[in-house]
Amino acid sequence: MERGASMTTLAVFGAGRIGRVHALNAAALPGVSVRYLVDPIANPGRDDLAARLRAHVAEAEQVFADPSVDGVVIASSTDTHAALMLAASRAGKAIFCEKPVSLDFRTVEEVSAAIAASGVTCMLGFQRRYDPNFSALRDRIASGRAGRLEHVVMHTRDPAPPPIAYVERSGGLFRDQAIHDFDMARYLLGEEIRTVYAVGACLIDPAIGAADDVDTAMVTLTSASGRFVQMVNCRRAPFGYDQRLEALCEREVLYVANRPRSDLVVASAAGFLTSPPENYFIERFADAYRLEMEGFLALLRDGAPPLAGIADGLEAQRLAEAALASTRSGLPVQLGPDWRPDAA
Template sequence: MITELMNGFDVVGGSGRTMKNLAVFGAGRIGGVHARNAAELPDVNVRYIVDPVESDARATLARALDAQIVSTEAVFADGSIDGVVIASSTDTHADLLLTAAKAGLAIFCEKPVSLDFHTTEKVAKVVEASGVPCLLAFQRRYDPDFRFVRERIASGEAGDLEHVVMHTRDPAPPPRSYIERSGGMFRDQAIHDFDMARYILGEEIATVYAVGDCMIDPEIGAAGDIDTAMVTLISVSGRFVQMVNCRRGPFGYDQRLEALCSREVLYVENRPQRGVTIGDGTGFRASPPMNYFIERFSTAYRAEMAGFIDHLNGGPPPLAGIRDGLEAQRIAEAALLSVKSGQPVNIGADWRP
C-alpha cells in the first residue's frame, strides 16, 4: 500500500481502497463543505443529497457533484450506500443516527447529537452497540496546529500540562431563528471548546463552573440564550481550563488556545487572511483574521473527511466518535446548570442533567 502525506496527516491509498458511495443530509453551508470535500476524494461518490428545502444551494450542490436529490427513505432503501454524512439541522440528527446504525451504514455526523441529553445518551449506546464506524465532526481535532499541541503534550516534550486557556468569539451574533434551533451557546458554539479541553487534557472533566449573560444582542436573550460566557473546568487530576466565549468579535473570528506546561507554553493563534504586515510612518498594519470557522478550519474539514473515508478502507479510527459527542454535551449541560444555579457542578460518567 502507498502512504501519502495530505495536509500533515497520513492517508492510506492504493489497491486496498474501494469506491465508497455516500449520501449527504443537509445542503446548507456545512453540508456543502462536507459534500464537496468528500467528492474531491478519488474513491468517493456522493450519490445522494437529502434536504427537504428547495433552494438554489441544494440545486447547485447536486449539479456540481452530479448527485441525485432524493428522500430519506430512498437513501436507506439503496443497498449500495456505504455511509451517510449528517449535516442537516440538529433536530434531525438523532433519528438519522439511529436509522443509519440499524442499517449498518458508516456515519459522519455534525454536532450536537441532540438537544436533549437523554436522547444523546440513548443514541450513543445504540450506535456503539451497532459497531458501525462513526465520526463526530469536532473538526478542530484535525487541525494541524491543535493536533500538534496535543501530540507535543502527550509525548511529554512540553512537560506536564497545567493550565489551558481558550478564546472563541464569532464575528457577529447569529439570527434568533438560528439560536432557537441550534441549542444555544453551550451546546452549539462552546461544545467545540468542551471537546478540545478533553482532547488536549487527555482526561475527563470533574467540575464545571460557568457564568454567562446576554450582553450583546437582546434577541438572543429573548430566545432564552446567552451571548457571553466564561467557563472554568477542572479535570479529574486537578488541571484547569479557562474558556472565554462570545457571539461577537470586533476584529472578526477569534479562535485561540494557550497551553501552559512545565517546560513550554504552546500557543495556537488566529490565522490572518494574509501573511503580510504593512509598515509606514504611522505604524504597522496586519491583516485581519480569517472570516469565520469555515475558512479558518478548511484544512481540518478536508482532513476530517479524508480520515473518515480512510477508516472505511481499513485505516485508523476517527479522532472523535459518538462517545466524544456525548461527553462534550455532558459538560455543556453542566455549564447550563451552573449558569442558572450560580454554583459549580461536579460531574462524572453517571452525571445527567
C-alpha cells in the first residue's frame, strides 16, 4: 500500500499479556500505526512496548479527543472495559474489546444497548472464531460435506490453577474461561441455546473454593432446535493447556486437536512419548490473535463485519450467567432473550 494515503491509526488500552499481543499484531499489519498506548501502571514492560510500537504513552482522554484515531483496542483489566467502550462509542471510535465486557450482566446489557444506539462498530475478542482450525471445522460443516451437525463436545482445561488474585477478579470459571466455549457453541450451531445445566465444584485448589469459585465444571446445553453441547471446563490439565472440540455430524466427526509443542518423539521400553501441547492460550492461539487483528483492520477499512460482535458477547455471557445460576440452584435454567440472572 502507499504509505500515508490510508494509514489506520489505533490506540491500545492495556500493556499486559494480551494487550501486548494485540498491540504487536496490530503494529505488524501494513498501514497500521499504533499511536497511543494507555496503561495507568508505569512499568518497564509498558514503556518497552511503547518504544517497540513507536507509540505515545497517553491518557484515555487524549485518545478519545484525537480525531486521527480510527479505532481502539481495549485489553485493559475487565473492570475498565465498560467505561472505555462507552467513551469510545461517544467519541465515534470503532472498538475491539477483550471479553468479558463486564462481570455485571446488567452492565453488559447497557453497554450493548449504548453501542448499538451509537452506531459505532464493535468487535469482541472471541479469538477462537479466527483460529484456522476452528474456522476450517466450521467451513467444512458449512460446505455440507460433513452433513448436519448433531452434537458438540468441548474440553477446556487450563494447565494449572491461576494465581488466586487473578481468580478473585476473573468473574469465575464460567465468565472467564468457559465463555469462549459458550461462544463457540452458538457459533457452530448457528442458533441460540434454550437450556443450560451445569455442575461445578472445587476439586483441585481449595483457595479457589475459598474465593467462591469452582475449578471444575461440566455443562450441558440444549439448543433451540434440540441439539446438544457438552463442555468440560477445568483449571487443571497436568500436561498443559487442553483445548479441544469434537463435532459429530451426519457423515463425519470433526476434531480440533491440541498441537504438540515439539515434534520430537522419544521411544523407549515405556512406550512412545510425544511432546505436551502448547502451554497456554497465548501460544496456542498465536495465529488466531493475528488473524483477529486482521479482522479488526478489515472492519475499520472496509466495514467487513467482525466474526464476533457485541451481541455475541452479550449472549455468551448470558450462558455463563445461566451456568453459574444452574450450579447454584442445582437445576437446569431455561433461557430466552429476556433471561437475566437475579441481581446479586
